[in-house]
Amino acid sequence: MTPRVRFAPSPTGYLSIGNVRTALFNWIFARHEGGKFLLRIEDTDKERSKKEYEESIIDGLTWLGIDWDEEPERQSDRLAIYEKYLKRLLDEGRAYFCFCTPDELEAERQAQLSQGLQPKYGGRCRSIPKEEAARRAEKESHVIRFKMPSHTVSFTDLVRGKVTFDLDLMGDIIIAKGLDAPLYNFAVVIDDEEMAITHVIRGEDHLSNTPKQIAMQEVLGFKTPVYAHLPLILGPDKKKLSKRYLDASLKDFKERGYLPEAMLNFMVLLGWHPTVDKEIVSMDEAVKDFNFKKVQKSGAVFNQEKLEWLNAYYLKNLPADVLAKQIAPFIPPEWVKDEKKFKEVVDLEKERLRHLPDLKELAGFFFALPDYQPSLLIWKGAPKSVIADNLSFVANVVRGIPNHERWSRDAIEKYIMSVAAEKGRGEVLWPLRVALSGKDASPGPVEILYILGKEESLRRIETALGKLDLLQ
Numbered sequence: 001m002t003p004r005v006r007f008a009p010s011p012t013g014y015l016s017i018g019n020v021r022t023a024l025f026n027w028i029f030a031r032h033e034g035g036k037f038l039l040r041i042e043d044t045d046k047e048r049s050k051k052e053y054e055e056s057i058i059d060g061l062t063w064l065g066i067d068w069d070e071e072p073e074r075q076s077d078r079l080a081i082y083e084k085y086l087k088r089l090l091d092e093g094r095a096y097f098c099f100c101t102p103d104e105l106e107a108e109r110q111a112q113l114s115q116g117l118q119p120k121y122g123g124r125c126r127s128i129p130k131e132e133a134a135r136r137a138e139k140e141s142h143v144i145r146f147k148m149p150s151h152t153v154s155f156t157d158l159v160r161g162k163v164t165f166d167l168d169l170m171g172d173i174i175i176a177k178g179l180d181a182p183l184y185n186f187a188v189v190i191d192d193e194e195m196a197i198t199h200v201i202r203g204e205d206h207l208s209n210t211p212k213q214i215a216m217q218e219v220l221g222f223k224t225p226v227y228a229h230l231p232l233i234l235g236p237d238k239k240k241l242s243k244r245y246l247d248a249s250l251k252d253f254k255e256r257g258y259l260p261e262a263m264l265n266f267m268v269l270l271g272w273h274p275t276v277d278k279e280i281v282s283m284d285e286a287v288k289d290f291n292f293k294k295v296q297k298s299g300a301v302f303n304q305e306k307l308e309w310l311n312a313y314y315l316k317n318l319p320a321d322v323l324a325k326q327i328a329p330f331i332p333p334e335w336v337k338d339e340k341k342f343k344e345v346v347d348l349e350k351e352r353l354r355h356l357p358d359l360k361e362l363a364g365f366f367f368a369l370p371d372y373q374p375s376l377l378i379w380k381g382a383p384k385s386v387i388a389d390n391l392s393f394v395a396n397v398v399r400g401i402p403n404h405e406r407w408s409r410d411a412i413e414k415y416i417m418s419v420a421a422e423k424g425r426g427e428v429l430w431p432l433r434v435a436l437s438g439k440d441a442s443p444g445p446v447e448i449l450y451i452l453g454k455e456e457s458l459r460r461i462e463t464a465l466g467k468l469d470l471l472q
């Protein structure tokens with residue numbers, strides 16, 4: 001049987017890294033197995049679910065290249081299906097209407113706590129006759145509770161091995177706030193069955209929901225899928241991930257200029273290790289190599305330095321045209337007008353990037369010469385006259401690079417370096433580089449000359465000579 005898995009986010013906020021990691025592991029498993037990866041929007045919480053969040057979930061997955069195989073399901077479109085099953089459970093006496101008020105429930109809870117008991121619903125409304133309960137439900141506010149069986153439930157988790165829970169400790173959980181208002185644990189059971197889900201892969205925070213869901217599957221005569229609970233993501237101090245990270249959504253990382261390639265590589269290592277231990281893992285490799293045996297039980301530490309390192313790695317190693325597209329949203333649009341020039345700038349600067357927006361700071365001078373102090377042109381106490389002579393000389397050389405020699409890096413290098421050899425490296429290359437960039441740190445002058453072109457380079461050298469004139 002081909003596996004069918006699902007990613008089932010609730011659109012009540014932007015996608016967190018934990019959520020996306022769940023999506024990614026499901027997707028990788030599906031691709032590894034040649035199965036199907038499905039998307040289900042769990043929007044039963046009417047107050048907190050927002051269209052905007054649903055859209056950002058779709059955008060985020062699309063940005064990462066996590067694609068789904070069937071039309072996404074939305075729980076709010078499936079209310080009639082849940083109602084049918086709720087009625088069935090009520091009819092069969094497997095669920096019942098509960099009319100207990102919040103105050104009554106709280107009093108019960110406090111009494112249990114004061115006796116040192118784990119609080120659970122005591123089952124007061126269980127005994128109300130079915131017809132009477134149905135009649136009252138038409139007028140009185142109510143919820144629907146599932147009659148929790150009292151045996152134990154065991155399942156073999158692909159990550160955690162055999163897990164056993166005592167259902168008796170759970171009490172009769174609320175599965176709906178009314179026939180048209182199902183809650184998470186119940187809706188999931190119906191959907192996983194109807195969508196023929198074979199494997200449920202999700203965060204460990206859902207482990208305690210699994211026995212409740214299995215109990216309902218048993219009562220409804222559904223198949224129990226295979227479960228795999230992914231380890232919690234821990235902060236650098238090995239404690240539960242702090243709010244600072246928890247609150248950071250995929251959207252934040254995207255907006256701060258992380259590459260999808262880096263995010264994917266980072267997330268795939270949050271709890272999984274390739275067979276051959278290494279840090280750089282492409283999605284193709286992960287899909288080939290994926291195995292739940294290599295998913296750890298213990299928490300996965302969120303290592304921010306590793307993410308920074310991976311981002312710099314991918315920035316450096318992506319082909320310039322791919323990178324140029326990623327950088328485009330972060331820089332002034334006019335930079336991209338000359339596509340060839342922009343690509344060359346990206347290619348030259350990519351080693352220095354840590355995040356996509358860094359290019360703005362690093363490469364602005366290619367598009368407009370910044371103002372700078374004339375004294376910046378002076379190399380280590382060399383006389384101003386020497387610097388000016390050298391710049392004029394270089395200008396002549398640049399002007400004279402014969403037309404039959406293409407404006408190529410090699411040709412420029414040959415001419416400039418021969419001037420530098422004759423007149424002193426520092427005394428030539430430093431003022432030339434400053435003249436071209438207006439900055440005290442930048443790539444070398446040959447690279448800049450090549451990208452700026454002859455005319456613009458000569459203009460900038462003229463500007464530098466003008467500045468030197470003003471210098472005392």
Ligand code: GLU
Nearest residue numbers: 008009010042188202206
């Ligand atoms: N809507 C749940 C969540 O976002 C899905 C849990 C599950 O995969 O069953 O956590």
